[in-house]
Amino acid sequence: xxxxxxxxxxxxxxxxxxxxxxxxxxxxxxxxxxxxxxxxxxxxxxxxxxxxxxxxxxxxxxxxxxxxxxxxxxxxxxxxxxxxxxxxxxxxxxxxxxxxxxxxxxxxxxxxxxxxxxxxxxxxxxxxxxxxxxxxxxxxxxxxxxxxxxxxxxxxxxxxxxxxxxxxxxxxxxxxxxxxxxxxxxxxxxxxxxxxxxxxxxxxxxxxxxxxxxxxxxxxxxxxxxxxxxxxxxxxxxxxxxxxxxxxxxxxxxxxxxxxxxxxxxxxxxxxxxxxxxxxxxxxxxxxxxxxxxxxxxxxxxxxxxxxxxxxxxxxxxxxxxxxxxxxxxxxxxxxxxxxxxxxxxxxxxxxxxxxxxxxxxxxxxxxxxxxxxxxxxxxxxxxxxxxxxxxxxxxxxxxxxxxxxx
Amino acid sequence: xxxxxxxxxxxxxxxxxxxxxxxxxxxxxxxxxxxxxxxxxxxxxxxxxxxxxxxxxxxxxxxxxxxxxxxxxxxxxxxxxxxxxxxxxxxxxxxxxxxxxxxxxxxxxxxxxxxxxxxxxxxxxxxxxxxxxxxxxxxxxxxxxxxxxxxxxxxxxxxxxxxxxxxxxxxxx
Numbered sequence: 001x002x003x004x005x006x007x008x009x010x011x012x013x014x015x016x017x018x019x020x021x022x023x024x025x026x027x028x029x030x031x032x033x034x035x036x037x038x039x040x041x042x043x044x045x046x047x048x049x050x051x052x053x054x055x056x057x058x059x060x061x062x063x064x065x066x067x068x069x070x071x072x073x074x075x076x077x078x079x080x081x082x083x084x085x086x087x088x089x090x091x092x093x094x095x096x097x098x099x100x101x102x103x104x105x106x107x108x109x110x111x112x113x114x115x116x117x118x119x120x121x122x123x124x125x126x127x128x129x130x131x132x133x134x135x136x137x138x139x140x141x142x143x144x145x146x147x148x149x150x151x152x153x154x155x156x157x158x159x160x161x162x163x164x165x166x167x168x169x170x171x172x173x174x175x176x177x178x179x180x181x182x183x184x185x186x187x188x189x190x191x192x193x194x195x196x197x198x199x200x201x202x203x204x205x206x207x208x209x210x211x212x213x214x215x216x217x218x219x220x221x222x223x224x225x226x227x228x229x230x231x232x233x234x235x236x237x238x239x240x241x242x243x244x245x246x247x248x249x250x251x252x253x254x255x256x257x258x259x260x261x262x263x264x265x266x267x268x269x270x271x272x273x274x275x276x277x278x279x280x281x282x283x284x285x286x287x288x289x290x291x292x293x294x295x296x297x298x299x300x301x302x303x304x305x306x307x308x309x310x311x312x313x314x315x316x317x318x319x320x321x322x323x324x325x326x327x328x329x330x331x332x333x334x335x336x337x338x339x340x341x342x343x344x345x346x347x348x349x350x351x352x353x354x355x356x357x358x359x360x361x362x363x364x365x366x367x368x369x370x371x372x373x374x375x376x377x378x379x380x381x382x383x384x385x386x387x388x389x390x391x392x393x394x395x396x397x398x399x400x401x402x403x404x405x406x407x
Numbered sequence: 408x409x410x411x412x413x414x415x416x417x418x419x420x421x422x423x424x425x426x427x428x429x430x431x432x433x434x435x436x437x438x439x440x441x442x443x444x445x446x447x448x449x450x451x452x453x454x455x456x457x458x459x460x461x462x463x464x465x466x467x468x469x470x471x472x473x474x475x476x477x478x479x480x481x482x483x484x485x486x487x488x489x490x491x492x493x494x495x496x497x498x499x500x501x502x503x504x505x506x507x508x509x510x511x512x513x514x515x516x517x518x519x520x521x522x523x524x525x526x527x528x529x530x531x532x533x534x535x536x537x538x539x540x541x542x543x544x545x546x547x548x549x550x551x552x553x554x555x556x557x558x559x560x561x562x563x564x565x566x567x568x569x570x571x572x573x574x575x576x577x578x579x580x
Contacts, residue, residue: 127534131462138470
């Protein structure tokens with residue numbers, strides 16, 4: 001292994017390990033602040049930023065809170081239940097963090113410093129980057145189960161079981177909605193997918209892309225255990241579920257892993273549907289693409305926080321029904337719609353397409369605007385009708401309650 | 408050179424993982440050891456530049472088979488994982504014989520052409536090539552397999568539903 005290769009690997013990975021945990025600290029503050037405002041509270045506002053001269057006096061909206069939290073977590077006692085499986089209890093938080101950190105390298109963020117390193121080090125240039133992403137995020141389930149099982153606590157075990165059932169179910173619509181994008185680009189390479197959406201050709205601006213994005217986002221919420229899908233850690237039912245028995249820094253690691261997973265899956269959503277680093281001014285100033293990418297990630301995170309402050313938690317039976325009876329058929333239908341739409345747009349030109357170019361872009365070039373408009377309206381109509389029908393079908397059959405003795 | 412080192416490390420992890428998976432009394436520990444074995448195997452595929460197979464190895468074997476095993480254990484009463492019961496070791500001799508036989512049969516194609524012929528044309532295990540192969544010569548096979556799996560899925564659902572009693576008229580659900 002040459003020295004250059006080692007340097008390239010370090011240049012590609014170390015900044016990710018620095019940037020995203022820093023953003024994590026900021027996001028916890030943002031989340032607490034936003035939730036507080038939604039609930040008509042003030043939120044953290046006392047802790048200032050240390051090492052500044054007026055650290056204590058000017059609290060800067062409580063921006064120092066994450067640092068104080070981190071230090072507090074480090075100094076807390078590490079409690080392991082007597083009956084717990086010590087090895088697994090220790091390994092679970094680490095296993096929760098590793099896959100989340102690992103998938104960050106599949107995000108095609110054009111950091112200025114990675115332009116000089118060789119392509120073989122860039123994971124997002126891998127031909128199967130999207131598959132790898134899904135394969136590795138799936139490992140998170142194992143960590144959650146490990147934590148739940150190793151704690152020897154019935155609430156933890158319940159949380160672990162819920163997590164497995166939920167993650168396995170929601171992974172399917174997640175992957176199926178990503179398939180749409182792969183169909184439109186003709187590649188699994190994350191960088192190529194992002195490049196195919198340069199300018200304003202974002203895939204969210206196609207009907208099937210929009211539907212896929214909504215399905216993807218809902219499934220992503222469930223995959224990262226975010227509210228309203230936070231059943232594995234439902235505080236009011238099973239007392240924080242799988243990390244009931246975790247304290248101190250192990251708990252912090254879980255927390256970190258969860259937020260990094262949020263960043264990663266939002267980053268994938270940005271890559272697949274929201275144009276990656278595309279945005280105004282990128283052509284003139286290439287480094288703006290990094291800013292746009294992070295801004296889009298934070299926009300999605302903000303929606304997640306907003307939803308957490310707004311929606312109540314699902315029941316377990318609703319959870320499974322929603323995944324299998326609503327999201328799954330809808331995403332399969334969406335694939336059919338996307339396939340037929342691409343076929344109609346092509347009108348017999350499919351064989352003559354250049355493999356190296358994004359498929360949708362080539363099809364749109366010579367397409368009749370009337371056909372395009374008809375396709376869009378038709379696709380949206382079918383999706384709307386299908387979503388409504390599925391909603392009617394999957395609604396739990398509950399009769400209105402009869403009050404025998406009241407009135 | 409670095410590939411050699413990576414190969415030996417991954418192989419050692421794989422063999423150790425497999426051994427632990429077989430030897431551990433604790434079921435859950437065994438499953439996780441098995442997953443370590445799968446992960447090491449995926450690393451070996453990566454070393455062979457077969458990145459798609461490596462990803463699928465993780466996706467299918469760790470993400471699906473491993474989780475399924477955990478699910479199965481969770482549904483039994485031995486959730487705690489370890490029980491004091493000892494496994495009976497009768498028949499270990501024949502077990503060993505069968506294992507050796509399977510190993511030999513698996514290696515048979517390699518053994519038959521023992522002085523390994525020089526590889527003249529390097530295979531291209533890229534995802535692109537795989538896609539072309541799946542869509543051009545093997546598309547029928549792929550479709551038949553997909554149909555078979557769908558049939559298995561529907562069959563499983565039907566079997567799991569069991570014989571449901573016909574509902575009586577007007578009875579509340």
